[in-house]
Amino acid sequence: MEFCGKRIKTREKFDDVAIHTCHLEAGHKGRHAEYPFLQHLKAKHSRVANKIKRDATMTTGAAWKSEDAGPNRIARWAMQLTDKELKQHGLDMSKLRPGIVAKLRDKAASYDDCVDVAIKLTWLTYQMQNAPEAPKEIAAYLEDLRGSMSKGSTVCEVCRLPLDFKLFAEAKRGKAEIETCHKDPRAHNSDNVGFAHRRCNVAQGPMKLDEFYDWAKGILSRVGRV
Ligand SMILES: [Zn+2]
Numbered sequence: 001m002e003f004c005g006k007r008i009k010t011r012e013k014f015d016d017v018a019i020h021t022c023h024l025e026a027g028h029k030g031r032h033a034e035y036p037f038l039q040h041l042k043a044k045h046s047r048v049a050n051k052i053k054r055d056a057t058m059t060t061g062a063a064w065k066s067e068d069a070g071p072n073r074i075a076r077w078a079m080q081l082t083d084k085e086l087k088q089h090g091l092d093m094s095k096l097r098p099g100i101v102a103k104l105r106d107k108a109a110s111y112d113d114c115v116d117v118a119i120k121l122t123w124l125t126y127q128m129q130n131a132p133e134a135p136k137e138i139a140a141y142l143e144d145l146r147g148s149m150s151k152g153s154t155v156c157e158v159c160r161l162p163l164d165f166k167l168f169a170e171a172k173r174g175k176a177e178i179e180t181c182h183k184d185p186r187a188h189n190s191d192n193v194g195f196a197h198r199r200c201n202v203a204q205g206p207m208k209l210d211e212f213y214d215w216a217k218g219i220l221s222r223v224g225r226v
């Protein structure tokens with residue numbers, strides 16, 4: 001599919017860092033839309049749509065306190081800027097602890113990769129058990145970009161058990177039971193991103209998925225389980 005590509009102005013911070021564009025098919029009728037594939041979820045399950053957009057495009061919240069240290073979440077594409085450029089955008093990286101800077105820099109991704117991740121996460125969401133049916137145009141759009149969809153086929157990236165859409169609504173101490181997960185925690189692109197149970201994602205921690213499996217295998221063999 002060729003995207004329309006018309007530039008869209010947003011009111012988001014760091015808007016000018018990336019050129020936001022319309023992701024409807026080239027030659028479409030009606031209004032331009034940056035995330036047209038999320039429109040149905042946005043109307044029916046806004047928390048899920050917001051989560052997909054946030055996880056795809058923003059860094060995770062950082063635990064800093066000071067007002068002048070910058071916003072809690074930052075567009076991932078802004079993390080591709082130099083410290084000097086970020087300062088011109090009102091974010092002084094030198095005021096953040098080095099550990100936080102490293103963490104934020106790990107989340108850097110291009111605008112196109114972020115939109116691509118949002119498309120993949122939406123495609124995976126509609127294929128969860130108990131997911132709502134995608135309207136025809138949205139299903140056709142997602143299948144054109146990512147391949148055919150089948151309900152119930154989305155599994156946790158870590159433990160490979162099926163994921164249930166209802167888990168989005170379940171939260172313990174404010175933490176959702178489904179999280180966006182990275183096979184390599186330092187690469188944000190659609191090949192590398194999927195969903196996982198919260199506890200599976202937490203267990204993986206900063207390890208690459210392969211490293212995590214080796215680690216778990218070592219433990220299992222030392223305790224005589226394999
Ligand atoms: Zn357009």
Ligand SMILES: [Zn+2]
Nearest residue numbers: 156159197200
């Ligand atoms: Zn799992």
